[in-house]
Amino acid sequence: MVKKKKDLPAEERILDAAKKVFLEKGMAGARMQDIANEAGINKALLHYYYRDKEKLFELVFMSESQKFFPKINRIFESDETLEKKFHEFVEEYVNELRLNPYLPWFVLNEINRDPDGFLLKIMTGENRPRPMKFLQQIEKEIKLGNIRKVDPRHILLNLLSMTLFPFIAQPMVSRILGMGNKEFEQLMEERKKTVPAVMMDSIRKKVQ
Amino acid sequence: MVKKKKDLPAEERILDAAKKVFLEKGMAGARMQDIANEAGINKALLHYYYRDKEKLFELVFMSESQKFFPKINRIFESDETLEKKFHEFVEEYVNELRLNPYLPWFVLNEINRDPDGFLLKIMTGENRPRPMKFLQQIEKEIKLGNIRKVDPRHILLNLLSMTLFPFIAQPMVSRILGMGNKEFEQLMEERKKTVPAVMMDSIRKKVQ
DNA sequence: ATCTTTGTTAACCATTTGGTTAAACTATAT
């Protein structure tokens, strides 16, 4: 029998536990005791390795939110076609979010909790979202007459919305549509095709 | 000079205050003292009018979430064309959410906090979302050959996503795009046109 | 006037919660 957790050093078990608890309950809802229990250690040990709740949360949040943001840049700042970018974006995020469904909710929740404090940290680092190149690419394609004349910001919003929202709203969506977990995953898998298709239809020039 | 709040009876001021605080901070983050301060009364008076935090929250949550859900049904179960429904849906939600931008985040947050407890209440009442007629309408249009063959669930998801997500993610979106409040509102106003357009483009048959 | 009901408050209480301390345990080096 393989001990799942006991064999990891306490310091790591704490971090894993903190991730789990913070992701599920958010900063305000998480209890240090919950984290200690989840890690199978004494509460005092939390403070031995990580000074206090704020620090621990910040650590978890930074590490998690950097799974979330940098993807955007790597894709958006590449030299691919728009169509390729749509596909890559949805593909990568659906894959990531199926493993980590709480992630966007967690990030948004935190941004909501403390819009200035945190965002200034993320938004000034290397990993802040940089949509400029992407937006400019769209404008360029418009000028070249390759796609319809549309506000690039709506394009970006639509892509983000259709990709991220279903995960944020999963519990609601699943109930409304009467789906189980398996069905939901299947539906998200399909999104890898349907979302880029919708995006392309929304910019492709209409045949006269 | 018109006294904004002092002239309302305490019972109502409390409810207003509770709405504000709960919507901003969620159940876990809200403090009874915050609500009392916001209402300009003593903390004990909260418990005089509303038994405890749980009860007060439930009241606020029910009243707010019923602003959120019934719209879906009124629109989706009408006899309008799909195009009209797209327009009405976005129009109404953008209007509502501009007044009440925290609403969707609040609802989703709560669903996340307690997926079973709460949802059973909403989901069994008169106001539970009933997307069936809408989904069937889409299937019918497909059979009639009026629109493309697409999974109706994706249509519904896309509409919900593009309408609601920008509000849920407003703080993030605003920073990423470097917008102030005014600009954000302007952008949302534009969505009333761009979102239904995208929706129609995604189902309209392509010209051969 | 005074009795009763309703509204409001300050002070208080019990529990929860983040955080500390001092002691004990473990391993490693001497």
Added chain:
DNA sequence: ATATAGTTTAACCAAATGGTTAACAAAGAT
């Protein structure tokens, strides 16, 4: 073996927080 440094715990503490109480004020009712 024993000294030392790192690890872990039980017990404890102070602040925050939800909730109660008892007294007081305001407003009707008699």
